[in-house]
Amino acid sequence: MNPEQLSAVVVDALAALVAEGALDLPDGVPAEVTIERPRQKGHGDYATNVALQLAKGAGTNPRALGELLAARLRDADGVAAVEVAGPGFLNITVEAGAQGQVAADVVAAGATYGHTDVLAGQKINVEFISANPTGPLHLGHTRWAVLGDAIGRVLAAGGAEVTREFYINDRGVQMNHFADSIVAAALGEPTPPDGYAGGYIDDLAKLVEAAQPGIFDLPADERRAAVRAVGYDIQLRQQQAQLEMFNTHFDVWFSEESLHASGSVPETLQRLKDLGHVYESDGALWMRTTDFGDDKDRVLIKSDGELTYFASDTAYYLNKRSRGFDHCIYLLGADHHGYVNRLRAMAACVGDDPDKTLDVMIGQLVKILSGGEELKLSKRAGTLVTLDELAEEIGVDALRYSLARYPADSPLVLDVAEITKASADNPVYYVQYGHARTCRMMENAAQLGMSLPEAFDPSLLSHEREGALLRALAEFPRVVAAAAELREPHRVARYLEDTTSVFNKWYDTRECRMLPSGDEPVTAVNEARLVLVVAARTVLANGLALLGVSAPERM
RNA sequence: GCCCCCGUAGCUCAGCUGGACAGAGCGGCGGCCUUCUAAUCCGCGGGUCACAGGUUCGAAUCCUGUCGGGGGCACCA
Numbered sequence: 001m002n003p004e005q006l007s008a009v010v011v012d013a014l015a016a017l018v019a020e021g022a023l024d025l026p027d028g029v030p031a032e033v034t035i036e037r038p039r040q041k042g043h044g045d046y047a048t049n050v051a052l053q054l055a056k057g058a059g060t061n062p063r064a065l066g067e068l069l070a071a072r073l074r075d076a077d078g079v080a081a082v083e084v085a086g087p088g089f090l091n092i093t094v095e096a097g098a099q100g101q102v103a104a105d106v107v108a109a110g111a112t113y114g115h116t117d118v119l120a121g122q123k124i125n126v127e128f129i130s131a132n133p134t135g136p137l138h139l140g141h142t143r144w145a146v147l148g149d150a151i152g153r154v155l156a157a158g159g160a161e162v163t164r165e166f167y168i169n170d171r172g173v174q175m176n177h178f179a180d181s182i183v184a185a186a187l188g189e190p191t192p193p194d195g196y197a198g199g200y201i202d203d204l205a206k207l208v209e210a211a212q213p214g215i216f217d218l219p220a221d222e223r224r225a226a227v228r229a230v231g232y233d234i235q236l237r238q239q240q241a242q243l244e245m246f247n248t249h250f251d252v253w254f255s256e257e258s259l260h261a262s263g264s265v266p267e268t269l270q271r272l273k274d275l276g277h278v279y280e281s282d283g284a285l286w287m288r289t290t291d292f293g294d295d296k297d298r299v300l301i302k303s304d305g306e307l308t309y310f311a312s313d314t315a316y317y318l319n320k321r322s323r324g325f326d327h328c329i330y331l332l333g334a335d336h337h338g339y340v341n342r343l344r345a346m347a348a349c350v351g352d353d354p355d356k357t358l359d360v361m362i363g364q365l366v367k368i369l370s371g372g373e374e375l376k377l378s379k380r381a382g383t384l385v386t387l388d389e390l391a392e393e394i395g396v397d398a399l400r401y402s403l404a405r406y407p408a409d410s411p412l413v414l415d416v417a418e419i420t421k422a423s424a425d426n427p428v429y430y431v432q433y434g435h436a437r438t439c440r441m442m443e444n445a446a447q448l449g450m451s452l453p454e455a456f457d458p459s460l461l462s463h464e465r466e467g468a469l470l471r472a473l474a475e476f477p478r479v480v481a482a483a484a485e486l487r488e489p490h491r492v493a494r495y496l497e498d499t500t501s502v503f504n505k506w507y508d509t510r511e512c513r514m515l516p517s518g519d520e521p522v523t524a525v526n527e528a529r530l531v532l533v534v535a536a537r538t539v540l541a542n543g544l545a546l547l548g549v550s551a552p553e554r555m
Numbered sequence: 556g557c558c559c560c561c562g563u564a565g566c567u568c569a570g571c572u573g574g575a576c577a578g579a580g581c582g583g584c585g586g587c588c589u590u591c592u593a594a595u596c597c598g599c600g601g602g603u604c605a606c607a608g609g610u611u612c613g614a615a616u617c618c619u620g621u622c623g624g625g626g627g628c629a630c631c632a
Contacts, residue, residue: 036574039576085575087612295628302630308632333626334626336627337626341559364560365626410561437592437595441592482572497579501579504595507596508597554592
């Protein structure tokens with residue numbers, strides 16, 4: 001009996017009461033009811049507030065309705081007890097056998113346990129990081145790498161068809177600054193104005209020379225284009241390698257330049273003109289975004305004839321839509337929050353409803369403290385902490401987990417000393433250790449000749465701690481579904497921490513030992529508990545996978 | 556000036572899309588290692604949920620305002 005099944009039981013009971021004429025529900029019988037896990041012991045395994053919510057419409061009071069419903073529910077399969085409490089809550093105790101069945105359900109579902117269909121039929125594009133290919137990925141990209149990747153995984157678990165996309169900002173003057181900076185480094189000249197400095201530029205100069213010997217001896221006009229192309233290629237591959245190392249996967253690397261090469265931009269401008277949302281003024285072409293809530297109109301073509309970044313953004317959005325995405329998620333840093341209104345207005349200008357097609361997530365920036373000092377970065381000044389350096393110092397799993405366990409909109413201060421601690425203080429190791437422990441228990445069971453029983457008696461999982469663990473495991477699909485719908489993968493991390501704690505409490509309970517003591521024979525209880533351990537392992541492994549964090553079998 | 560985010564225990568933060576006496580970890584104090592990994596577990600102490608109104612049977616949660624902190628308001632990329 002999981003919460004969803006219990007909800008159905010309550011709905012059936014309501015329907016029966018209505019059919020008998022004992023209850024009048026003007027709005028009809030709800031399709032589902034809220035089932036929650038009471039914080040308080042003594043409030044049953046599960047509680048529902050239906051009586052509170054339906055009483056007014058039914059022309060009765062919550063307690064009376066509660067009593068009526070409780071009497072009916074007591075006869076339902078799998079329900080052991082029902083009490084009406086407080087203002088009209090129904091506190092429900094589930095039969096051990098019904099509850100124990102959860103373990104078998106989890107094991108049967110295996111790696112797919114936690115997957116739901118809440119987002120079935122949705123085709124979603126998640127765009128994140130989208131850095132310039134003018135330097136290595138660094139501290140500033142790390143949070144988005146983790147969150148975007150985890151959101152992608154969680155959406156997929158919710159049944160959506162997901163594409164994770166990286167928009168390569170490979171067009172514009174910064175690419176020339178990039179090339180000029182490499183040339184300057186190669187020739188031993190000072191960094192040009194607006195150029196990029198730092199050791200990585202020197203390294204790039206050597207790599208570019210190695211890739212195409214003699215490239216720096218070309219005439220100045222040819223040289224810039226050549227260096228730009230070679231440097232770009234090397235830098236992009238490096239970013240891709242960084243993300244690979246960081247366990248962050250992209251389905252599509254989309255070049256801004258290719259958007260222009262394909263002629264999408266003129267098409268986009270034409271479409272905007274047809275819809276009547278552009279005008280000329282002061283020699284520039286504007287989009288009238290103020291028609292849809294923006295503070296001011298935005299320039300598409302500057303008076304010098306250059307296209308703006310915003311023009312590309314609009315063409316890119318239409319490109320996504322033309323590829324069939326009915327939902328476009330953008331992950332942006334708080335320093336870009338001014339983009340939200342114009343993106344939404346832009347979507348409206350091309351005829352979409354931004355509430356439906358656009359989902360702009362603004363994440364707060366992360367500060368990382370090391371030895372009490374904040375790690376600062378500036379690509380132009382050449383002082384940056386690369387993703388590789390961070391991952392090496394902190395560890396991929398610890399870094400990913402530490403960023404994934406907070407909501408995107410919470411400002412974050414991470415202390416390197418704290419998240420590198422290889423101890424229980426660190427939630428990532430706490431959860432991983434819990435997983436490793438389940439693996440060891442399974443090995444121990446196998447050595448005693450125990451194997452997963454074909455059938456077992458779920459009512460043998462009757463200890464209070466077993467009930468708590470089963471309810472925790474039963475919660476997982478709801479947590480993943482909420483994480484997907486709300487785009488909040490941190491819920492998965494928090495859930496894993498709670499569930500690991502519940503598992504450890506059970507593990508430490510003497511009466512709940514999975515293995516037989518001493519020379520005693522293996523009993524049905526031992527086998528039932530093995531099923532529970534495998535179920536716990538499944539949930540911890542699946543949850544860690546959703547965060548892109550490894551689930552080690554030994555630690 | 557306008558917009559966005561945040562304000563919960565000494566510290567770092569959760570709080571299940573409003574629910575029953577507010578939670579975790581860290582830090583402090585004190586317990587448990589002859590049986591499955593003690594990176595576990597158990598106990599104690601600690602909060603006017605920034606403040607003031609409002610909606611509701613019910614508000615840390617939703618609405619309005621005030622105060623405090625962070626970020627943003629380019630014919631930059």
